[in-house]
Amino acid sequence: MKVLVPVKRVVDANVKVRVKSDQSDVETANLKMALNPFCEIAVEEAVRLKEAGIATEVVVVTVGNKSAQEQLRTSMALGADRGIQVETDAALEPLSIAKLLKAVQDKEQAGLIILGKQSIDGDNNQTGQMLAALMDAPQATFASEVKVEGDKLTVTREVDGGLQTLSMPLPAVVTADLRLNEPRYAKLPDIMKAKRKPLDVLTVEELGVTLKSHQKVLKVTPPAAREAGVMLDSVEALVEKLKNEAKVI
Template sequence: MKVLVAVKRVVDYNVKVRAKADGSDVDLNNVKMAINPFCEIAVEEAVRLKEKGVATEVVVVSIGGKTCQEQIRTALALGADRGIQVEVEGNAEPLVVAKLLKGVVEKEEPQLVILGKQSIDGDNNQTGQMLGALTGMGQGTFASEVVVDGDKVNVTREIDGGLQTVALTLPAIVTTDLRLNEPRYASLPNIMKAKKKPLDVLTPADLGVEVKSHITLLKVEPPAERSAGIKVADVDQLVDKLKNEAKVI
């Protein structure tokens, strides 16, 4: 069984993001970049399926400029077998990404596609669902457990009311939630081996997709500063402030 995993290059989650002075975009100068954390969970799940003998090959795909090859190589160091870069300048919107991934799915014909449920930069939570609609494949979103059973995959989903398990007929699409697994660290030998693993570069034209934007970015600005909290001497003072200042009681 071939597993296709999509990964995205984002600002490292430990870095405090800053807007440019003119508000045109996020300032990425000298900023540490990394694999989107949800995508890292997707890679880990695919590698675990391979280690169990369920998957025979793990293919990683990323959409972006040449710099995203760094994140593909990281995924290869974590255990993926080969990588694909779809060369697109700038940050493609979810619909374009879904169309490009559809082209890769048609080209590679994987039995299982695993994506992070969302990226920590846009937080759109759209690409997996759009890909499911475009390909007609069944989808299990917000997965906290994935079990492949013959020609089906059982996906336990995290929903507002608790947990829901859905059975999908392969080929299928799964988007990962935080509690699915704990990603491993890449060892130095595997990092060295990853440099020799194959990495193909495709263009949108190779996949029959025209890249165009349907979204206009108006302005990027930091959230408003929150005022500092205060300490109260006792419960009576707390109740007084809640009643007379905050007016919540």
């Protein structure tokens, strides 16, 4: 069984971002970029399926400019067998990404597609669900456990009320949650081997996908600065503040 893992290039989670002066987007120039943490979990799960003898090949795919090849190489250092880049300089929204991934899946015919549940930049949590809808395939989101037995997939997913277990046929789409696994660190020999693994570059035109704009960003602003806290010397003073200033009692 082939496993397809879409991944995304994002600003490193430890980097503080700034909004551009024209409020059109966040400033990414000269910032450290990284593999989206949820995508890293998805790659780890696919590699574990291969190590267990369930998957025969792990293919990672990304949509973006040439710089995104860095994250494909990172994924291959973690254990993926080959990479596919859909090259574009456009800032695409989730539906457009899902359409391109659907076109890649039509070529690859993977038995299982595992994505991170969301990216830490847009936080949309939409691409996996849209991809499943376009494929007319079963889906399981927020997965904390994945089991494959023959042509059947069993997924434990996290919901507000606890855990839910779903069973579905393959091919299927799964989105990974934080508790699915703990990603490994890439070893230096694996990083060197990843440089020699195959990486194919496709264009939007080659995939035959027509993209449209469905959303428009009006402006991007930083969150409001929090006011400094106040130290109080008694419970009476706290009650007075809550009653007369916060007006919550």
